Amino acid sequence: MAPEIRRELPPFMQIANHFRQKIIDGEIGPGVKLPSIAELSEEWGVATATAAKGIKQLQAEGYVRSSTQGTFADLGRKQTTGSDRLRMLRVGGTGVRPGERVEILGAGLEPARAEIAAALGIGEGIPVIRRRRRYADDDGVIAVSTSWLPGELAASAPELLAAEPLPEMTFGLVEERTGRRAVRRRDVVALRPVPEDMAPLLGVPVDTPVLTLANHYWDQHGTVTEYAVDFLGRGRPLSAEYDMP
Numbered sequence: 308m309a310p311e312i313r314r315e316l317p318p319f320m321q322i323a324n325h326f327r328q329k330i331i332d333g334e335i336g337p338g339v340k341l342p343s344i345a346e347l348s349e350e351w352g353v354a355t356a357t358a359a360k361g362i363k364q365l366q367a368e369g370y371v372r373s374s375t376q377g378t379f380a381d382l383g384r385k386q387t388t389g390s391d392r393l394r395m396l397r398v399g400g401t402g403v404r405p406g407e408r409v410e411i412l413g414a415g416l417e418p419a420r421a422e423i424a425a426a427l428g429i430g431e432g433i434p435v436i437r438r439r440r441r442y443a444d445d446d447g448v449i450a451v452s453t454s455w456l457p458g459e460l461a462a463s464a465p466e467l468l469a470a471e472p473l474p475e476m477t478f479g480l481v482e483e484r485t486g487r488r489a490v491r492r493r494d495v496v497a498l499r500p501v502p503e504d505m506a507p508l509l510g511v512p513v514d515t516p517v518l519t520l521a522n523h524y525w526d527q528h529g530t531v532t533e534y535a536v537d538f539l540g541r542g543r544p545l546s547a548e549y550d551m552p
Contacts, residue, residue, distance in 0.1 A: 318353045322361030323368075330370050330380045337406055341371065341378045369544075407449065412439040412508070414470045416458055423455045426523060426534035434458035436467050438477065441508055448540035451508045455534045460485065477533060478524070487526040489533070495521040496545065505538055518545055 316324070329335040342350065347358035362378055365371040372381040416434045424431045436456040442449040454477055461468055463484040473480050482488045500514040511517065517538055524533045539545060 318351065319357050319360035319364060322347060322351060322353075322358060323364035326361075326365060327368065327370055335380045337380055339380050340376075341380065343377060406444050408443050409472060410441045410443070411470045411472055412441055412451075414438045414468055416461065416468065419455070423534060426521075427455060427457060427531050429457065436461055438467065443540075446542075448509055449543060450537040450539050451505060452535060452537045456481070456532065460532075481532055487528070487530070487532055489524040490527050491525040493523040495523075497521070499538070501538065509538060509540060511541060517541070518543075520545065 315321075326335065326341060335341070341347075341362070344355050344358045344362065347353075347361065348355045351358065362371065362373065365378075366373060370380065371378050373379075415437060417437050418432045419427065419429055419435045421431055423435055424433065427435065429435070435458050437453065438456075439451065439453045441451045456467065456477060460481060464480050466473060466480060467477065475483065478489050497519055498516045499519045501509060501511055501517055503513050506513045506515070509515075509517065519539065520537045522533075522535045522537075523531060524535075526532045
């Protein structure tokens with residue numbers, strides 16, 4: 308089969324992609340003003356209509372707000388996923404956005420139940436590391452996130468068993484101590500009823516259906532290093548953007 312020629316993205320989308328990534332990575336923080344349409348037009352060498360279209364794209368995706376004062380980064384109540392936090396960690400050294408707070412709710416070893424054993428590729432009942440944290444901002448709970456990792460990682464990284472924040476997050480600590488780098492992930496979005504132990508953390512009744520995001524992470528050897536499930540806070544949208552070939 309002959310190779311397929313991929314055409315360059317339209318200029319307005321290149322502008323949107325450029326600023327979207329900087330906002331996601333925290334290089335442009337909440338409330339920071341973006342260049343004006345005239346400045347973008349001159350900097351990128353495009354027509355003002357093209358620059359304005361790039362800004363409108365960001366507005367439509369919920370990354371900026373515009374007023375008579377200009378255009379400002381504003382994620383609002385946009386959800387930050389585990390993969391977002393991994394990218395932020397590698398680019399900016401932190402997986403927490405400005406204005407976010409993280410509370411470590413617990414950490415330790417527990418026997419792997421069926422769901423966790425299947426996700427990690429181990430037998431039921433084998434000890435696994437479990438870490439739970441709650442992310443929040445001024446609007447309330449963003450998500451309650453629980454991670455499970457193979458129990459043997461505790462020997463190399465005993466900090467995983469302490470209910471304390473990890474500046475480099477689980478990803479960074481595991482890579483630093485073992486050389487196992489998360490290189491692939493799979494995301495599964497589903498509605499799940501809120502279990503009894505999670506309800507007070509989210510501030511909703513037990514069995515309330517909420518949006519959840521389950522993440523599988525594999526290292527460079529094809530072995531699962533972490534399985535995580537996020538229960539999203541009330542009113543938190545989940546979105547993703549992709550470049551189409």
